[in-house]
Amino acid sequence: xxxxxxxxxxxxxxxxxxxxxxxxxxxxxxxxxxxxxxxxxxxxxxxxxxxxxxxxxxxxxxxxxxxxxxxxxxxxxxxxxxxxxxxxxxxxxxxxxxxxxxxxxxxxxxxxxx
Amino acid sequence: xxxxxxxxxxxxxxxxxxxxxxxxxxxxxxxxxxxxxxxxxxxxxxxxxxxxxxxxxxxxxxxxxxxxxxxxxxxxxxxxxxxxxxxxxxxxxxxxxxxxxxxxxxxxxxxxxxxxxxxxxxxxxxxxxxxxxxxxxxxxxxxxxxxxxxxxxxxxxxxxxxxxxxxxxxxxxxxxxxxxxxxxxxxxxxxxxxxxxxxxxxxxxxxxxxxxxxxxxxxxxxxxxxxxxxxxxxxxxxxxxxxxxxxxxxxxxxxxxxxxxxxxxxxxxxxxxxxxxxxxxxxxxxxxxxxxxxxxxxxxxxxxxxxxxxxxxxxxxxxxxx
Numbered sequence: 001x002x003x004x005x006x007x008x009x010x011x012x013x014x015x016x017x018x019x020x021x022x023x024x025x026x027x028x029x030x031x032x033x034x035x036x037x038x039x040x041x042x043x044x045x046x047x048x049x050x051x052x053x054x055x056x057x058x059x060x061x062x063x064x065x066x067x068x069x070x071x072x073x074x075x076x077x078x079x080x081x082x083x084x085x086x087x088x089x090x091x092x093x094x095x096x097x098x099x100x101x102x103x104x105x106x107x108x109x110x111x112x113x114x
Numbered sequence: 115x116x117x118x119x120x121x122x123x124x125x126x127x128x129x130x131x132x133x134x135x136x137x138x139x140x141x142x143x144x145x146x147x148x149x150x151x152x153x154x155x156x157x158x159x160x161x162x163x164x165x166x167x168x169x170x171x172x173x174x175x176x177x178x179x180x181x182x183x184x185x186x187x188x189x190x191x192x193x194x195x196x197x198x199x200x201x202x203x204x205x206x207x208x209x210x211x212x213x214x215x216x217x218x219x220x221x222x223x224x225x226x227x228x229x230x231x232x233x234x235x236x237x238x239x240x241x242x243x244x245x246x247x248x249x250x251x252x253x254x255x256x257x258x259x260x261x262x263x264x265x266x267x268x269x270x271x272x273x274x275x276x277x278x279x280x281x282x283x284x285x286x287x288x289x290x291x292x293x294x295x296x297x298x299x300x301x302x303x304x305x306x307x308x309x310x311x312x313x314x315x316x317x318x319x320x321x322x323x324x325x326x327x328x329x330x331x332x333x334x335x336x337x338x339x340x341x342x343x344x345x346x347x348x349x350x351x352x353x354x355x356x357x358x359x360x361x362x363x364x365x366x367x368x369x370x371x372x373x374x375x376x377x378x379x380x381x382x383x384x385x386x387x388x389x390x391x392x393x394x395x396x397x398x399x400x401x402x403x404x405x406x407x408x409x410x411x412x413x414x415x416x417x418x419x420x421x422x423x424x425x426x427x428x429x430x431x432x433x434x435x436x
Contacts, residue, residue, distance in 0.1 A: 045310045073299070074306035076314045078261045 013063045046075040053082055054089035115166065116342045118393045124345065125336065125392075125418040128354050132420045135361055140369065140414040142385070145190060145406070147374040149197040149431070150175070150183055151387060152206040154379070157234050159339075160254075160267045162298050164391050166338040167201040175379040179401065180208045183377055184215050186404045197374075197431065199226040199387065204240045213247050224250045229278040230271055241278075245285040250292040252330070252431075253279075258318035262300045279324045288325030296433075297331045302344075302353045304360055304426045305331035308434045330433030333357070335422040337391050357421035365428030368435035371414050377401060385414045387431075392419060 020027035038048050049072045056064030072082050116124075154171035156163075175183075187193065196216040203209050203225060216223050225244055231237050244251060253275070257263045260272035279293075287293035295315065299305050312329035319326065334340050336353060344350040371385040381401040384390040397412040398405055428435035 040310055044314060045307055046314060070303050071306075073301060074303050076257070076307075076311050078257065078259065080261055 008062050010066065013066055016063070044075075046072070046077055049075045050077055050081060050085040054085040054092075057086050058089040058093050115339075116345065118391075121337065121341055122392055122394075122417070124341070124350065128358070128418045128421075130358050130418075132418045132424075133416050135358075136363075136366060136416065136420075136424075140366065140372065140416060142372050142410060142412045142414060144192040144410055145373065145375050146192055147195045147197055147370075148183075148187060148190065148193050149199060149374055149376045149387060150212065151199050151201070151376065151378055151390060152203045152209060152212065153201045155205050156201040156228065157205065157231055158202070158228055158268055158271065161339065161343065162266055162300075162334045163339045164335045164337040164388060165201060166391070171201065173379050174206050175208055177208055177211075179379070179381040180212055182381060182401045182404070183212070184219070186401060186406075187216060187219055187221065189404075189406055193221065195222045195224060197224040197226070202228050202231045204231050204237060210243065213243070213249060217247050222250065223247065224252055227251050227253050228267075229253045229255070229275040232278040232281055233274045241281050241285055244282075245287070245291060248291060250294070251282060251287055252294045252296060254296045254298065255279075255315075256298050256300055258315050266298065266300045276322055276324065279319075279326070283323075283325050288327060293326045294328045294330060295326050297329055298334055302349055302356060304356065305333050305429065305434075306426060307331075308427065328433070330431075331427075331429070332431070332433065333422050333425055333429040335388050335419060337388055337419055354418070354421065357425045360425035361421060362424055362426060362428060362436055365424040365436045368428060368430070369414075369423055370430035370432065370435070371423075374431075375409060383409070385412075388419055388422070389415055389417075392417065 019030075038052070039045070040048070043051075049068055052064065053068040053072050056068050069082070151165070153174035154165055154167045155169070155174060156165075156167035156171070157169055159168035187196065196212070198209065198212060200206070204227065213223050213225070227240075227244070232241050254267070255263060255275055256266045257272075263272035263275065264270065282288070282293055285291070297305060297311055297315070308329060308331040311331055315329050316326075336344060336350065336357070341350070344353050371389075374386065375396070376384040376387050376390050378384060378390050382390070383396045383398055383400060383404075384394065385396050389396070394415045394417065396409065396415065398408050423429045423435075
C-alpha cells in the first residue's frame, strides 16, 4: 500500500538532478540539451520562459508550473504576460481537441446511410 | 513597524549563519566610493525600501555633518566617487552643496534619484542642476510598464518616471551624461539575468522614446519595510531560504562593502547602507573620529542580511557582481 500522503511533493522539484540515478549519461545529455534549448538565441530568455510556462499548463506539470512561474517573473515577465501565455495554451488545447472532431465528422459520414 | 533590534533578532535566528558560510573575515580594501545617506525624507514610500523612507521622516544630514564629510573626502585621494542617496537626496537643502563641493574636489558624483522628485512642486531645479554638474543619475525603475512599477512604488509612479526620464534625456542624459536604471524584483524572487533584462528594458523603453545607459539588477534586502512585510505575511523564512539556497561564494570578491564606506545622516559610519539601516556601525563609528588608515583593510561587519548581496549573481549598488 502506498504510504506517501500525496503523489506530488513540492520538495521533489529540487531533486530533478536525481533522475541520473540510473543512466547518468542519458540524464547528462538531457540537461545539456535543456540548458541550450532554454538559453537566449533568436528568442529572449523571457520569451522562452513564457513558452515553457504555457507548455507546463498544457501538459499539466505542477513542477514546471511552479518553476516557470518564478522563472518568468525573474526574467522580467509580469502577470499579464504570463496569463496571456496560459490563455494561448488553453486556446491551443481547445483548438487541438476541436479540430480532431473533423475525424469524428468523417467517421460519422462514413458510417451513415443518410 | 518592526524595530531595528527585532529585525536583527529575526535575521540572526536564520539557521545557516552567513559568517560561517563566508568562511572567515571579510576585509575592506582601499575606499574608492563614499556613499552618503543624506536622510530618510522621501516623497515616496516604496514597498521594497530598506531605508523605510517616507514623506513623514525627519532625519536629515545637517550642514555641520556635511562639512565633516567634505573634510574627510578631501583626505581620501583613492576615493573617486561620491554616491549620494536617501530618501530622496534632493529634498535635503545640503544636497546642492555636497554635489558642488564634491565636484570641486575632483570627485565623480552619483545621485540616487527616484525620478518622481523631478515632478514635485519646488523641484524644477533638480534636473538642470544635475546636468550642469555632470552628476551621474541612478534611478529605480522596477519595470518597463506600470503593472509592476506602480505595485512596488505607488500608483502613478511609472507615468511620472517616464516624464522625468524624458526631461533627463532632453538634458543629455542617456547620451553624453550617464543615466543608469535600477531593477528590483517585485516579490520573493531573485534578480536574474542583468544582461537580458537590460535588453528587454531598452527595447520596451525605446518604444516610449526613453534612452538610458545600463540596467543594474539588485536583490530585495530583508531589511526595514520589506522585512516587516515579509514577517507580517509569514514569508520571511521562505525568502531567506531562497537567498540562502542561492548563496554564491564567487560574489565575495566583488562585494560593495569592500571598496565603499557608508555615512549616515547623523555622521555615523557603516560598511554599507544596509548595515546602516540595521544599526551595525563600522570599525570607526563616527565621522568625528574619521581615520582613513583604520578604515582601509577594516573587518566588515556581516550578518545574515548579507545573503541578499551574495545570492545568485550577487547584488550591489552597481548591480550584479559575479
